[in-house]
Amino acid sequence: MAEDVKEESVASNDESDQAASDGSLSNTMLTEGSCLLRRMEICVAEAEKRSGKNAVSMQETYTVYLVETRPIDAIAEGHNPPPDSLWRRYSEFELLRNYLIVTYPYIVVPPLPEKRAEFVWHKLSADNMDPDFVERRRIGLENFLLRVASHPVLSNNEMLYHFLTKEHGWKEMVYETGFQTKADSRLRALSATFRVRSPHKRLVEMKHYSDGLQSHTSQLLRARTRVADRLYAVYKVHGNYGRVFSEWSAIEKEMGDGLQSAGHHMDAYAASVDDILEEEEHYADQLKEYLSYAEALRAVCRKHELSQFELEMASQDLISKKQQLRTFSLKGMTNKLFGQEAPEQREAKLNLLEELIAEGEETVKEKTAECDEHAEKAWADIVRFKDQKDKDLQEALINYALMQISMCKKGIQVWNNAKECFLKM
Amino acid sequence: MSVGAPRGLASSGQKLITEILHPLSAAEEPLSPGHDVTISAEKDKQEPGLTNGTPLEISSPASASVLISRLQLDCELEADAHDPFGSGEPRDLFVTVDDPKKHVSTMETYITYRVSTKTTRIEFDLPEYSVRRRYQDFDWLRIKLEDSQPTHLVPPLPEKFVMKGVVDRFSEEFVDTRMKALDKFLKRVADHPVLSFNPHLNAFLTAKDLNKRQGLALLTKVGESVKNVAGGYKLRARPAEFCAMGEYLDTFSQKLGTIDRISQRILREQSEYLTELREYGAVYSAWAASEEQLQRPLEGVAGCVTTSCGALEDLSDNMSQDFLPVLREYVLYIESMKNVLRKRDQVQAEYEGRLEAAVLRKQEDRTPIPVEVEKCQDKVECFNADLKADWERWQRNKRQDFKQLLTGMADKNINYYEKSQAAWESLITLLQEKQTEDKTSDTN
Numbered sequence: 001m002a003e004d005v006k007e008e009s010v011a012s013n014d015e016s017d018q019a020a021s022d023g024s025l026s027n028t029m030l031t032e033g034s035c036l037l038r039r040m041e042i043c044v045a046e047a048e049k050r051s052g053k054n055a056v057s058m059q060e061t062y063t064v065y066l067v068e069t070r071p072i073d074a075i076a077e078g079h080n081p082p083p084d085s086l087w088r089r090y091s092e093f094e095l096l097r098n099y100l101i102v103t104y105p106y107i108v109v110p111p112l113p114e115k116r117a118e119f120v121w122h123k124l125s126a127d128n129m130d131p132d133f134v135e136r137r138r139i140g141l142e143n144f145l146l147r148v149a150s151h152p153v154l155s156n157n158e159m160l161y162h163f164l165t166k167e168h169g170w171k172e173m174v175y176e177t178g179f180q181t182k183a184d185s186r187l188r189a190l191s192a193t194f195r196v197r198s199p200h201k202r203l204v205e206m207k208h209y210s211d212g213l214q215s216h217t218s219q220l221l222r223a224r225t226r227v228a229d230r231l232y233a234v235y236k237v238h239g240n241y242g243r244v245f246s247e248w249s250a251i252e253k254e255m256g257d258g259l260q261s262a263g264h265h266m267d268a269y270a271a272s273v274d275d276i277l278e279e280e281e282h283y284a285d286q287l288k289e290y291l292s293y294a295e296a297l298r299a300v301c302r303k304h305e306l307s308q309f310e311l312e313m314a315s316q317d318l319i320s321k322k323q324q325l326r327t328f329s330l331k332g333m334t335n336k337l338f339g340q341e342a343p344e345q346r347e348a349k350l351n352l353l354e355e356l357i358a359e360g361e362e363t364v365k366e367k368t369a370e371c372d373e374h375a376e377k378a379w380a381d382i383v384r385f386k387d388q389k390d391k392d393l394q395e396a397l398i399n400y401a402l403m404q405i406s407m408c409k410k411g412i413q414v415w416n417n418a419k420e421c422f423l424k425m
Numbered sequence: 426m427s428v429g430a431p432r433g434l435a436s437s438g439q440k441l442i443t444e445i446l447h448p449l450s451a452a453e454e455p456l457s458p459g460h461d462v463t464i465s466a467e468k469d470k471q472e473p474g475l476t477n478g479t480p481l482e483i484s485s486p487a488s489a490s491v492l493i494s495r496l497q498l499d500c501e502l503e504a505d506a507h508d509p510f511g512s513g514e515p516r517d518l519f520v521t522v523d524d525p526k527k528h529v530s531t532m533e534t535y536i537t538y539r540v541s542t543k544t545t546r547i548e549f550d551l552p553e554y555s556v557r558r559r560y561q562d563f564d565w566l567r568i569k570l571e572d573s574q575p576t577h578l579v580p581p582l583p584e585k586f587v588m589k590g591v592v593d594r595f596s597e598e599f600v601d602t603r604m605k606a607l608d609k610f611l612k613r614v615a616d617h618p619v620l621s622f623n624p625h626l627n628a629f630l631t632a633k634d635l636n637k638r639q640g641l642a643l644l645t646k647v648g649e650s651v652k653n654v655a656g657g658y659k660l661r662a663r664p665a666e667f668c669a670m671g672e673y674l675d676t677f678s679q680k681l682g683t684i685d686r687i688s689q690r691i692l693r694e695q696s697e698y699l700t701e702l703r704e705y706g707a708v709y710s711a712w713a714a715s716e717e718q719l720q721r722p723l724e725g726v727a728g729c730v731t732t733s734c735g736a737l738e739d740l741s742d743n744m745s746q747d748f749l750p751v752l753r754e755y756v757l758y759i760e761s762m763k764n765v766l767r768k769r770d771q772v773q774a775e776y777e778g779r780l781e782a783a784v785l786r787k788q789e790d791r792t793p794i795p796v797e798v799e800k801c802q803d804k805v806e807c808f809n810a811d812l813k814a815d816w817e818r819w820q821r822n823k824r825q826d827f828k829q830l831l832t833g834m835a836d837k838n839i840n841y842y843e844k845s846q847a848a849w850e851s852l853i854t855l856l857q858e859k860q861t862e863d864k865t866s867d868t869n
Contacts, residue, residue: 209715216712223705230698237694240687248680251673255824262831390718391863397722398856401729401849408846412839419835425828 036155037146041070042164044142045085047134063134064089065141069164086167090115093141096163099174100154101296102183105303106378107154108385110147111292113140119221119284121228121277132278136285143289153381189306190299196308200375206382207301214294217287224284228277239270258425265418272414276407283403286396290389297385300378307374311367318360325353519543520615520630522608525600526557535559536595538604540611542630548622554631560585562635563607569625570614576811577620578765578819580613581757582606583750598742602750609754613822619811660774664809670816671766678759685752688744695741699734706730718863722856729848736844743837751830755823762819769808776801 036042046066054060068083093112100109117126117133127133145164148154159177162170245263249256328350524539542554563582570579583606593599614620628635663671706727713723779798786792 212712212715216708216715219708220705220712223701223708226701227698227705230694230701233694234691234698237687237691240690241684244680244683244687248677248684251676251680255827393719394722394856394860397719397726398853398860400726401853401856404729404849405846405853408842408849411842412846415835415838415842419832419839422828422831422835425824425831 035150035152036160037149039072040149040164041068041072041083042142042145042149043068043083044138044145045083047138048087049129061129062089063129063137065138067145067164084165086165088163090137090141092163092171093144095171095174096159097144098183099159099177099179100148100157101299102179102186103157103159103177104153105186106300106374107151107381108293108296108300109154110144110151111289111296112144113137113285114288114292119225119288121225121232132281136281140285140289152384153377186303186306190302194306194309196305197312198308200304200308202379203301203304203375207298207305210294210298210301214291214298217291217294221284221287221291224280224287228280232273232277235273236270238266242267242270255425258421258423261424262418262421265414265421269411269414269418272410276403276410279403279406280400283396283400286392286399290393293385293389297382300382304371304374304378307367307371311364311371314360314363314367318357318364321353321357321360325350325357328353516616517545518615518621520611522604522611525604527595534595536600536603538607540630548627549631551631556630556633558629558635560603560607562629563610565635566614566625566629567610570620570623573623573625574620575768576765576808577617578762578812578815579620580610581754581761582610583754584757598746602746605747606750606754609751617818659778660770661777663770663773666813667766667769667809671763674759674763674766678756681752681756681759685749685756688749688752692741692744695737699737699741702730702734702737706734721859725852725855729845729852732848733845736841740837740841744834748830748834751826755826758819762816765812765815769805769812772801772808773805776805 044065045068047063048066049061050064051059051061064087066085067088068085070081070083074081090112097109097112100107113136116128117130120126148160149164154160159170159174162173166173242263242265245259245266249259249263252259328346519542521541522538523541525536526538528535528537537557537559540554540556540558542549544552560582564585567579567582570577583603614623614626620626709723709727709730713720713727716723776798779801780794783792783794783798787794
């Protein structure tokens, strides 16, 4: 699906083309070209191996990816400028994503392709340096950039723009925003268990949904891996027919030719499973994307819970301070009767308390606004995400069905060929 | 021993005896159906006993047959333009085995099968028969045939003993597989130009109650049982063609064994694949329950996976019930054939031994070669001729059988993929319809 979007952005800037992967985006998108992807063509063209010294001065090999960009209006005008390009490592993509997550806590941020190969069926390589893995990762990284650059909110981010255009010094720029400290403190808070008194109903439902989505996609990926392993075995064993038919044909007169040819078809049958399963990896990648998306969705819900919790804490704090004030006044009366405190000291304490209450009320007001804003924005993005998910996964299922049909057709063809040979025996 | 001699040999006086071909000479030519097999005045055809209704003697040292063989100067098969005994002849004996039924008595429980016969042969009193037989009866028949026709290849029966507890002798699958094999056995016997005229077969097909008592004694009534040949005769030189047959059978048997193992392995792998596939489908269903828009597509995929599972099960069942048994039966057939080859070797060895002894005696005291030695020579020549004829027929049948078997295997696999493809294609239609529905509702 990422390649579709890439193809479409190369071919034309038509709004309807955006509907393929962005769903309702085209309806909510502003026509002023606020989305980066409408102004700029983006792709991850190549991957290369590099060697160098890492942070602890040890030699390491890593892969870099070539990010190419071209301004769309230049293309539309008929020029064909060469693309600007720069090289990025996976870790830089990760940095960009973490930055976006912290900066837009209410947005379901598109995920990156997996860091390490998981859900691997046994013949597939689990090696990060394996060319097939690198190629699938290249596609995944491109997909990530396209999704981010077509997002109504994320696409306006400055750091994103610099990621695409400024090769050197970009990392420092990101660190300078100080997002890291915010990230750390948030992370700590999120991992703590806390209970919210009056949770946001719809967001809680979404959290439960994200848990379900996560468990279903991971179950599916695991089951698919097991099925792939078994399918591989079934096909490969048929190759043995090839050998034995060949040996048998040697002792036959009239039957020999037919048997021999049939044997070749059995070999072809056994070999065909490699391509079949390679193609299925694309389907697995689409599922993996939504497995990660489920996590992102959950994070948005949790962050709102955290805001809610902080709001409740602040409210609680305010209430207790007000309580203190009341007790203070009461105490004042008894003190008057029994004369324990100096009136100046009491005055000072009173003023402080009133200040704190005023601050507290400000805080509560801010936090309430923050919470509400977060909920509103989050819900808007969740709706967008739901639509995108439905369309993407439906298309993925259609593609999967097409793959199955292709597999069946190949099987029929091979067995028909073998049958013809048998008939000639 | 040849059984091709009609009683009224004199009636075939239209032909010179030297022009009468050995009854079982088979041709290499392709078979032409509906071939005229009546005795005619033409030179090159002789079909004793098949359609003139003359009842035949079996395996008696009929002088007529000896005469024919003696006068046939060379025992080589003449490549005849027409094949008198191939499957091109019009069939006049049809047998079927079906309708298994369980019988429970105090002593035992067993299965009987209905054996139906339709025939125009005069050896049978009625044109149609229907009797019930059990495996024991088939076994009896086979032993009788082997004993009375030692020079001929008798088709094999399915395995007699099954390990109780491992295989359910009364399960539908087992009974069905066994019945098909029994049917095949009987059809092969009925198709055989010599075996089909055996009176034991007649009794098997027609008698209400098989009198098996005499059959249980292994001695044949003729006493020509090759089993009684004294051992100790060593074969000097086996003719090359029989060596070749033996080698062929060894290799062929080996290859069939390999195919059997491969097929079993495939069945095992398919079974494991099926297990995983079922779980896989279930995950789609479970996911569908928690989705709204995606519910139908996910359920659809689950449905296709289930259909594929069913189709795969059918394929595997078919392989284990139809493919493997036939393969194994051929291994038994090969063993039977090897036995016949061994018997032939023994007969030849006996002849050579006696001949050597006789020659020595002749040299010593001028005793002429005794008749027994000549009889042995005849035996050898007839056995060789019978065997060669049977071999040709066996090869032809083998080719047909395997063509059918392997084509069947291909068909079943094609079937499986077709069913699966159909399911996925109807899902695509459904999903693509849904996609256009969604698009139109979006723009509205």
